[in-house]
Amino acid sequence: MATNKHIESGILELYIAGALSEKENEQVYRLIIEHPEILEEVKEIEKSISTLISNVAPKNTKSFFKDILIKILQEKEDSKKVIAIKTSKKKWITYTGWAASFIIGSTLIISLNKNANLQGQIDTINEAKEQYEIKLEETNYNLAENKKLLAVIRNKDIITVPLQGQNVYPEAYAKVYWNKNTKNIYLDVQGLPNPPKGKVYQVWSLKLNPLTPTSLGTLDNFAINENKVFTINNPNDSQAFGITLEPAGGSETPTLEQLYTLGAV
Template identity: 45%
Template structure:
């Protein structure tokens, strides 16, 4: 900790004036015990306040005044009445103290305001960085999806809507050399809560044999809705059904949304 910077911050004046919270008072007290420079500064501030008060408003109590008057009466038969001291200097002393209080308080307020502004600026910077990172990730994902669609080595299979969702559609991009398969699900509606789309690779002969090749999870989070799925093997057709979350062992034909032959 920079002791000089801490001393010049104005917090020690507020400590002496009793304007800090209990926790802040405790913090200053602990630092004063640990650092002699801080303790010396506190003592110096206290002495300055005492000097200001005594120089502007010397105090004479009623008890002391009575003692002095009694001694004068013993020594002299005639006592000269003392007139009350003009309070003008006393008022000036209080005014000087008030100005000192206000100045220290204003300095403290400015420091707190600067701290708040700095924290707000840091928060805005963090939010901006998050936006930039998110934007970069979305851009990379979009470029990747475009490369998938534009790959001339892909076999493109169009899946048409079925009885469960006649207006639905989808496309399969199947690169038989790399055995990479992607599903363009932009033609499918948002799945209901607790449901998920499941993609099936179908062998039609000698008997219909469906094999699950993936779930279209996080459907709403992917704006492009292009999903990678598993290798299809010797698929003769593809279908997409709506299944309970987690998928099913076999397709629910009543929820067959799209279907298409290779």
């Protein structure tokens, strides 16, 4: 597989060590995003390097460099100690090896930090992708609901009843789509303002002679309903529909002083 070829090529180790060109870094970065197995291999390489650095580095860095300094001063003050100087050369080889390991380790740590930032970027991208998928799902759901509503209001059996604004709020308007076969109405209240706190809109089915109101319920989720269309069961032989503003929980009879819209069938 192509992924195995990249893993075995050694390019991932060079990527972590910061030894690739900018173009090569971009290519490896795309491979990491596209292939989870390559990302896992990068993590394993970083883990191995971290273990190597911790094993090679001297345990007490302060004491290590302090001992080197003391040894240098002692050798300068006593130039006759040739044997000690020869011995010190051996130690200098060890010190030099440790110092080289320390320098290489520092470079690798910087590289690891860069790759940690890369992982953070990947996590951010994945999180943004998840949010996008959630938003897309919501959009698809709303689209399906809108298509369903459009099919309902285009039904040949639908009776359309416009509701006009009344004295309390002349600018108000609403519309009832009534299907007598299903005994449902689809109430579009886009033309109503948000109700004040502690108040709720209540829908009424009316008989006109004598005037007899029957409550069809309250629009409790008015503020969070984005398309402002409510499906309401209506088994009544309605001659008109009205909407009033009532205290939260609704009223037994409509408050006519707060009649917002009214329309006859």
